[in-house]
Amino acid sequence: MSSLAQSQLRETFELNIGPQHPATHGVLRIKVVMDGEYIDRAEPILGYIHRMHEKMGENRTWNQFWPNMGRLDYLSAIAYNHCYAGLMERALGIVVPERAEYIRVITAELNRIQSHLLGFGAYIMDLGGFTPLMYAMDEREQILDLLESVTGSRLTYCYFRFGGVYNDIDDDFITGTRAFLKRFRPQIDLYHKLVTGNVILMDRLIGIGPLSPEICRKYGATGPVLRGSGINFDIRKNEPYSVYPELDFDIPVYHECDSMARYMVRMDEMGQSCRIIEQALNKLPEGPVMAEKVPKALKPPKGDYYYAVEAARGMFSMRTVSDGTNNSYRMRLRSPTYSNVSLFEEASRGMLLSDALAFLGSLDPVIPEMDR
Amino acid sequence: MSGYFKDIVTGLKSLVVGMQITNKEFFTKPITLQYPHQSVKMYPRYRGHIELVKDPETGRNRCICCGMCEKGCPSGCITVKSEKKPGVKGKVLTAYILNFTTCSLCGQCVENCKPEAINFSNEYNLASTRREDYIFDLLQKLHPEGVPEPEVDPELLKKEQEKEEAAKKAAAEKKAAAAKKEAAPKAPAKEGGESKAEEKS
Ligand code: SF4
Ligand code: SF4
Numbered sequence: 147m148s149s150l151a152q153s154q155l156r157e158t159f160e161l162n163i164g165p166q167h168p169a170t171h172g173v174l175r176i177k178v179v180m181d182g183e184y185i186d187r188a189e190p191i192l193g194y195i196h197r198m199h200e201k202m203g204e205n206r207t208w209n210q211f212w213p214n215m216g217r218l219d220y221l222s223a224i225a226y227n228h229c230y231a232g233l234m235e236r237a238l239g240i241v242v243p244e245r246a247e248y249i250r251v252i253t254a255e256l257n258r259i260q261s262h263l264l265g266f267g268a269y270i271m272d273l274g275g276f277t278p279l280m281y282a283m284d285e286r287e288q289i290l291d292l293l294e295s296v297t298g299s300r301l302t303y304c305y306f307r308f309g310g311v312y313n314d315i316d317d318d319f320i321t322g323t324r325a326f327l328k329r330f331r332p333q334i335d336l337y338h339k340l341v342t343g344n345v346i347l348m349d350r351l352i353g354i355g356p357l358s359p360e361i362c363r364k365y366g367a368t369g370p371v372l373r374g375s376g377i378n379f380d381i382r383k384n385e386p387y388s389v390y391p392e393l394d395f396d397i398p399v400y401h402e403c404d405s406m407a408r409y410m411v412r413m414d415e416m417g418q419s420c421r422i423i424e425q426a427l428n429k430l431p432e433g434p435v436m437a438e439k440v441p442k443a444l445k446p447p448k449g450d451y452y453y454a455v456e457a458a459r460g461m462f463s464m465r466t467v468s469d470g471t472n473n474s475y476r477m478r479l480r481s482p483t484y485s486n487v488s489l490f491e492e493a494s495r496g497m498l499l500s501d502a503l504a505f506l507g508s509l510d511p512v513i514p515e516m517d518r
Numbered sequence: 519m520s521g522y523f524k525d526i527v528t529g530l531k532s533l534v535v536g537m538q539i540t541n542k543e544f545f546t547k548p549i550t551l552q553y554p555h556q557s558v559k560m561y562p563r564y565r566g567h568i569e570l571v572k573d574p575e576t577g578r579n580r581c582i583c584c585g586m587c588e589k590g591c592p593s594g595c596i597t598v599k600s601e602k603k604p605g606v607k608g609k610v611l612t613a614y615i616l617n618f619t620t621c622s623l624c625g626q627c628v629e630n631c632k633p634e635a636i637n638f639s640n641e642y643n644l645a646s647t648r649r650e651d652y653i654f655d656l657l658q659k660l661h662p663e664g665v666p667e668p669e670v671d672p673e674l675l676k677k678e679q680e681k682e683e684a685a686k687k688a689a690a691e692k693k694a695a696a697a698k699k700e701a702a703p704k705a706p707a708k709e710g711g712e713s714k715a716e717e718k719s
Contacts, residue, residue: 213593213623213626304623
């Protein structure tokens with residue numbers, strides 16, 4: 147048989163992963179063309195949870211846009227709060243009291259740990275292991291309790307304000323956080339013993355979903371996905387904001403470029419976040435948590451403003467064009483998962499379906515943030 | 519072949535290590551709460567739906583009906599209804615409707631309120647299958663046994679009544695004067711005016 151005839155014989159079929167599927171973390175739909183058990187083409191189809199956040203930013207006043215910040219990436223809402231606060235403080239020239247900045251960093255890092263914990267638990271669940279999720283949820287619940295005691299909410303935080311934070315932290319929170327750190331550090335080792343060392347997990351992750359640094363650059367991947375491919379890029383170090391320059395921490399980078407590397411970056415980041423929180427608690431100054439002169443009617447001067455932060459999934463940045471009125475002329479949100487998942491199409495070509503799901507999980511997507 | 523055996527050995531090792539942890543956890547105290555019988559601790563800062571604050575001195579709400587909360591709310595879920603009552607300074611709140619189905623618990627209303635008349639409640643047991651159950655009148659919630667009448671300031675009432683009477687008087691005078699004035703030139707102009715009105719209709 148000639149090669150042409152053979153290729154005509156090659157049968158492909160279409161398969162929908164999602165939008166409702168336990169392994170897709172939300173309403174992500176991936177249309178895959180399968181060649182037997184191998185993926186021929188995979189196309190992520192977005193838009194199932196599109197809510198026009200950018201447009202809302204243009205219709206609402208500056209203050210009214212606050213609750214939207216908790217509803218983009220529901221797992222690291224505080225980092226998103228941080229970005230919006232930073233953006234508007236830059237636009238309005240507000241100087242934030244130091245105590246408020248430290249509180250911001252402490253809460254944002256706690257939020258990052260809980261995000262990675264859920265990412266870890268849910269990832270293992272994607273791969274078929276249920277119990278690690280329960281271990282992760284146990285610790286995550288402690289963090290949610292701590293954050294609830296200061297912010298009043300458990301998931302969709304609306305805690306930051308232009309010029310500071312909504313309310314001050316108390317001694318209970320500080321002692322609670324210290325106790326949590328003490329309890330949590332050994333837990334990370336336990337996760338490594340329980341999960342990372344497991345031979346089944348290693349078989350499913352090592353060498354799976356290779357992402358070369360070039361493809362990461364091409365699609366603008368950030369966060370643990372990029373750092374798992376050997377590129378040391380973290381907004382907290384590369385474009386320092388808030389009080390991060392005063393704190394001593396490392397950026398974990400792995401050069402293996404596979405799913406295991408991305409998984410390990412997240413696990414190591416939890417340890418680094420613990421370090422940041424501990425230092426920030428030690429350095430926490432006294433003073434007010436709200437800048438004194440915040441105008442009631444916000445009207446940032448005409449111009450183009452930009453601010454970026456490192457959220458749990460990568461770089462989140464906002465750009466707004468103000469025309470001097472009380473709402474934005476154009477609000478642009480750059481979310482990390484959108485770029486991280488875009489590379490799925492190219493990277494998953496020729497992959498086994500089961501491997502592709504392990505690969506997709508290692509990107510740790512959060513769908514509402516992708517669709518915005 | 520040696521790789522095969524190595525795999526078995528490492529596999530067994532990881533199994534033993536993992537099972538050790540599982541076995542240890544098997545004997546620790548469970549952290550699960552049996553919900554309807556036990557419930558988790560609520561924090562004072564927990565954000566439930568908003569509620570009106572009772573002023574401990576007067577036993578009434580502190581709302582001055584300025585409408586700032588209504589204006590600042592991103593979801594437009596607050597409706598403040600107020601009216602002027604004789605002998606009471608400022609406006610009196612007659613209903614404070616919160617549509618909790620669209621509230622995002624952002625806190626803009628609480629921040630916007632100058633007299634600190636609203637705050638977050640601690641209520642979280644709100645399960646219901648009907649949407650109407652989430653439209654609260656916070657004033658009714660604050661005074662479930664009936665909204666007390668606002669305190670009437672007799673001096674203010676007197677002043678107001680005087681003012682009203684004076685205004686009435688002035689209006690009556692004005693009307694009389696206008697009638698007088700109109701009476702003279704009205705007669706000839708009347709016809710034309712009426713026909714015009716008829717044409718229009
Ligand atoms: S802002 Fe406060 S005082 Fe004004 S209407 Fe609302 S609750 Fe009443
Ligand atoms: S908390 Fe926010 S959404 Fe809810 S009533 Fe107040 S301003 Fe409106």
